[in-house]
Amino acid sequence: MTQVTGTVREHAKVVAVTGALLGAAAAFASHGISFNQNRIIEGEPTSLVNGLGVWGWILVGAWVVAGLVSLSPLPDRIRGIVVTVLGGAAPVLMLWGAGIAASAHVAAASDVARTSLLWAAWLSLFASYVVIFAATAWLEAGSLRAVLTYLPVAGVIGLALTGQLSELAVAREYANNAESFAVELRLHLAYVGGAVSIGLISGLILGLIAVRRRSLEPAIFGTLNVLQVFPTLAFIGLMNPILTGASERIPLLEALGVRGVGWAPVIIVLSAYAVYPIARNTYTSLSSLDSDVLDAARGVGMSRTRMLAEIEFPLALPVIIAGLRVALVQTTAGAIVAGLIGGGGLGTFVFLGAGETATDLILLGVIPIMVLALFFDRSVLALQRALQPWDTTR
Amino acid sequence: MNAKRTQLVAHWATIAVLAGVTLWMTFDVAGFSALLTLLVPDVETVVYPTKPLSTLMAEQVTLVAMASVIALVVGSLLGAVALSRIGRPFRDIIVSVGSLSQMVPSVAIMALAVPVLGYGAEPVVLALVLYSILPIMLNVIAGIEGVPPDAYDASVGMGMSPWQRFFSVQLPLAMPVISGGIKNMLVINVSAATMGAVVAAGGLGMPILAGFHDYNNAYILQGALPAIMLALLLDRLLTSPGELTVEAIT
Numbered sequence: 244m245t246q247v248t249g250t251v252r253e254h255a256k257v258v259a260v261t262g263a264l265l266g267a268a269a270a271f272a273s274h275g276i277s278f279n280q281n282r283i284i285e286g287e288p289t290s291l292v293n294g295l296g297v298w299g300w301i302l303v304g305a306w307v308v309a310g311l312v313s314l315s316p317l318p319d320r321i322r323g324i325v326v327t328v329l330g331g332a333a334p335v336l337m338l339w340g341a342g343i344a345a346s347a348h349v350a351a352a353s354d355v356a357r358t359s360l361l362w363a364a365w366l367s368l369f370a371s372y373v374v375i376f377a378a379t380a381w382l383e384a385g386s387l388r389a390v391l392t393y394l395p396v397a398g399v400i401g402l403a404l405t406g407q408l409s410e411l412a413v414a415r416e417y418a419n420n421a422e423s424f425a426v427e428l429r430l431h432l433a434y435v436g437g438a439v440s441i442g443l444i445s446g447l448i449l450g451l452i453a454v455r456r457r458s459l460e461p462a463i464f465g466t467l468n469v470l471q472v473f474p475t476l477a478f479i480g481l482m483n484p485i486l487t488g489a490s491e492r493i494p495l496l497e498a499l500g501v502r503g504v505g506w507a508p509v510i511i512v513l514s515a516y517a518v519y520p521i522a523r524n525t526y527t528s529l530s531s532l533d534s535d536v537l538d539a540a541r542g543v544g545m546s547r548t549r550m551l552a553e554i555e556f557p558l559a560l561p562v563i564i565a566g567l568r569v570a571l572v573q574t575t576a577g578a579i580v581a582g583l584i585g586g587g588g589l590g591t592f593v594f595l596g597a598g599e600t601a602t603d604l605i606l607l608g609v610i611p612i613m614v615l616a617l618f619f620d621r622s623v624l625a626l627q628r629a630l631q632p633w634d635t636t637r
Numbered sequence: 638m639n640a641k642r643t644q645l646v647a648h649w650a651t652i653a654v655l656a657g658v659t660l661w662m663t664f665d666v667a668g669f670s671a672l673l674t675l676l677v678p679d680v681e682t683v684v685y686p687t688k689p690l691s692t693l694m695a696e697q698v699t700l701v702a703m704a705s706v707i708a709l710v711v712g713s714l715l716g717a718v719a720l721s722r723i724g725r726p727f728r729d730i731i732v733s734v735g736s737l738s739q740m741v742p743s744v745a746i747m748a749l750a751v752p753v754l755g756y757g758a759e760p761v762v763l764a765l766v767l768y769s770i771l772p773i774m775l776n777v778i779a780g781i782e783g784v785p786p787d788a789y790d791a792s793v794g795m796g797m798s799p800w801q802r803f804f805s806v807q808l809p810l811a812m813p814v815i816s817g818g819i820k821n822m823l824v825i826n827v828s829a830a831t832m833g834a835v836v837a838a839g840g841l842g843m844p845i846l847a848g849f850h851d852y853n854n855a856y857i858l859q860g861a862l863p864a865i866m867l868a869l870l871l872d873r874l875l876t877s878p879g880e881l882t883v884e885a886i887t
Contacts (some may be wrong), residue, residue, distance in 0.1 A: 255726075616736075
């Protein structure tokens, strides 16, 4: 649906105001922050406005001004800049205030006291996303918009690096698990990198075979579709007896450390899921190329291999990369399952936390997974756009 | 049209076999145990002792059905709202949030919901619903937006009310896209419901986790094989015979 820019900007007004209202409401909602005696016993939840003192009111002020400026008749560019900056300032203000309140709580209570952010605080972050999403519609695409969009990310990283957040419960969990966190993060990235690489290579090969040999296409995609449907836990479970048996019979596999649990089933299962979007996009993009272009290439006497390398593959690349993006995001989230079967990775913290209902330990696993997924998504999207300068959709 | 008939026969034969195997595994305890003993000869207890497989399967199907029905109703309504005049401004943000939601592992939502909802089915249903609303919504939006303008114009010309237009023209024409979304949702939900065992929600994940815990491959297969069969059965049931549209995912 293409729409005239006028309505998009009019729409942005409604969305930005809604986001600002949501943010302001979240600041008053009952479950903003809680000051606990220790990591398990929950304290009384309170609203951000109550818990953060003056910072809470500054936060509300930021939302109110953002809402008013959205409605004002100022020029689009000014409105876009002001509202984007305010929407981005909100999470920085909230976390900064929470960090200060957490320090005060520890000083007043005891060293084992913990300060946790609750759902209204996360809702506040979501409201920022909504407001920034809407307000950037008033800005022209370009470096200014990109900088303003990612300003809050830089702000939060800055707060974390300067130790302003170190008394928040999630940061305390990190401090207690810093060494194992580094190990599990690296392992998680290794799973994602390994599985997506395997998926990319096999996906490209299978997609190409399906294009060249049309008769094999149903068999290839039928098989991939079946694997795609396997429930993750059942798939991992199914690999256990198979790999245990294979490892007992083949000394080489045993030497490589292939067992029924651990890294081998995780890599196999994640790769099997990652192949599908890449193979599918390779096949569809290569089989829907403009026949005139291909005829022209044949006309100048190109060989099949050269045609693939110089014409077909470059033209299909943006769609293939879109498949890669899906595979990357899926695998980053999916690799959580490794923590369940002794494979390590960030899922370790999630299942450890689930066992002792320590919400902040669960978040220590979940937040990095989401940040990584978002980072991969945006980076590959940027790459996709760089390859398709003619496509200006957001 | 002989090829088409062969396709149709093959399609329903596959469904019959999958349904048969799923039912056999679920209800024929002796037979399925014999198969498991054959596959995993060196374990002492073959049958998962806590609950019979029929109970586990019932729990699994209940989890998936409850979450899917709720998500279908809420997702369709929200999709309709996003397409209405009031909701139109929110269409883009909804689609954007829809893609964001894929970044949160569903098992993480279950784990985070435990302190609030306790262990059991509730956190799993919540996670499944949250996880399925967005894909349903996105498919409703994509399906309705993909309705040919001519068909819509004709319905306006016939003097239909907006509701009539939606239910008797737009929705039926959008159904192929929406049912694709429903299929994906069900497959994802079978997978996520299996994961629900982590927060003690019952279902087919229980014997799998118990098997990992006790180094008992017979338990693992007892949960894994029926879960895989159930997922394949749902997938086949919702795929039209000979459907071979391989479309790019973006």
